[in-house]
C-alpha cells in the first residue's frame with residue numbers, strides 16, 4: 001500500500017471539528033442572519049458532512065482525499081480508462097472511491113478477490129446500480145442464498161454436454177452466414193469489432209431462442225442492445241429519467257422482452273405438439289414439461305410454473321451475461337491470431353488433423369473436445385485480455401476483510417480479475433501471448449485459482465463451458481474458411497472500455513476466402 005495515500009487522521013478530526021463549530025455557530029447566532037447566508041451555510045455544512053462520512057469510511061485506504069460534492073468520481077466513471085483502473089489496482093490491495101452516495105472499495109489481489117467471491121455470508125453480487133431497472137428487480141439473478149442455488153440448479157440442464165452438442169449446428173449456420181457477409185465486402189478494410197459483435201449476437205439469439213424470430217427482428221435487437229451495454233457503467237445517474245442511458249436501456253429491454261415472449265409462446269406450442277428441440281429455450285420448456293409429467297406420474301406435488309415473462313427475463317440474463325464478454329473475447333482472438341500467424345497455423349494444422357483433412361466436415365462438440373491446442377489458445381486470449389475486469393459485489397454487513405480494514409455495510413466491493421491473470425509469478429512474461437503456457441510443458445494449469453476469468457464461488461459463470469466452446473468453434477471454422485489481415489495501428493494493443501474491453505482502434509481488418517489445401 002502506498003504510504004503517500006494514507007489519510008492523516010488529523011484531517012478527519014479537523015473536518016469533524018469544522019462541522020461541529022459550524023453547526024454551533026449557525027444555531028447560536030442571536031443577531032440577524034439573512035436567508036441566503038443560512039442556506040449557503042447549510043449547503044456548506046452538508047458538503048462538509050459528506051466529506052466527513054466519506055473520510056470516515058475511507059480511513060487509511062488509498063483513494064481520493066476529497067470527494068467532489070454530491071457526484072464524487074461520477075465523471076471518471078462516465079469515461080473509464082484502462083490506465084485509470086490500473087493505477088487504482090496498483091495503489092494497494094484495497095483502494096476506494098466515492099460516487100454519488102456510493103462508497104466503492106476495489107480489491108486488486110487474487111486472494112482478496114477470491115475471498116470476496118466466496119463469502120456469500122458477507123457480500124452478494126450487486127450488478128451495477130442500473131441493472132435492477134434494466135433486468136427487472138424480480139429477475140432470478142438478484143436472488144441470493146438457497147433461492148439462488150435452487151433456481152440455478154434448474155438452469156444447469158441448459159449447459160450440459162448434451163445441450164452444448166445440440167447448439168453446435170445452430171452456431172455453425174450462423175458463423176457461415178457472417179463469414180459470407182465478411183467475404184462479400186471484397187477484402188475491404190473495416191473496423192471489425194462491431195462485426196464480431198453481430199456474429200456473436202446472432203449466435204446467442206439463435207442458440208437461446210431458435211429461428212422463430214425474423215432476421216430483421218434479430219438485427220433490431222442487436223441494435224437495441226447497444227443501449228443496454230451503454231448503461232453498464234459501474235455507477236450510473238441514480239434515477240432512470242427520460243434521456244438518461246438507463247431510461248433508454250429500459251425501453252430497449254421492453255422491445256427485446258416482447259420479442260422473446262413471442263418466441264417462447266411459439267416454443268411452448270411446438271413442444272406441446274412433440275416438436276423437435278431446436279434451441280436452449282425449447283430444451284428448457286421441454287425439460288420443465290417432462291418434470292411436470294414425472295411429478296404427476298409419481299404423485300409428487302406439482303412443480304412451480306414459469307410464465308412467459310419469467311422465461312424471457314432469464315434468457316435476457318444469458319444475453320446480458322454473455323453478449324459483451326464474448327464479443328470482446330472474439331475481437332481479441334481474431335486480432336491476436338492475425339498478429340501471431342504461427343499460432344494460427346498450429347490451430348489450422350490441428351483442425352485439419354481432427355477432421356482427417358476434410359475441411360468441410362460438420363462442426364461438432366467432439367471435434368472441439370479433440371482440439372486441446374485450440375482450447376489452450378482460447379484460455380490464453382481470455383487470460384491476456386479478460387473480458388470482465390471487475391465483478392461488483394455489495395457488503396451485506398460490516399466486513400473485517402483484512403486485518404487493518406473493515407468494509408462498511410452497503411459498500412460496493414469489487415473483486416478484480418486482471419492483476420491475478422497477469423501475475424508474473426504464475427504466468428511468466430504475463431503480457432506475452434503464449435498459448436503454450438497452458439500446454440503440458442507450461443505451468444499455467446498449476447495455479448487454477450488465478451484463472452478468475454469466469455468468477456468463482458456460488459455465482460461463478462453458468463455459461464463458462466458454452467462460452468469457451470463457442471469461442472473455440474468460431475475460431476476453428478474461421479481458421480479453415482478464412483484468411484484475415486490485421487492493420488495494426490499505434491493503438492492496437494491499447495485497451496478501451498465499453499462495458500468490457502476492446503482494442504482502442506476498433507480492430508481494423510479485412511477478410512478473404514481461404515484457398516483450400518490440395519488434400520481438402
Ligand code: HEM
Pocket residue numbers: 117125141152317318319321322325326329386387388391452453454455456457458459460461462463464466467
Ligand atoms: C467469455 C465470455 C464470458 C465471461 C468472461 C463471463 C464471465 C462471468 C463472470 C466474471 C461472472 C461473475 C461470476 C461471479 O460473480 O463469481 C459471470 C456470471 C454469469 N455468467 Fe458469464 N461470462 C461469459 C459468458 C457467459 C455466457 C455465454 C453465459 C450464458 C449463456 C453466461 C452466463 C452467466 C450467468 C447466468 C452468470 C450469473 C451466475 C449467477 O449469478 O449464479 N456467461 N460470468
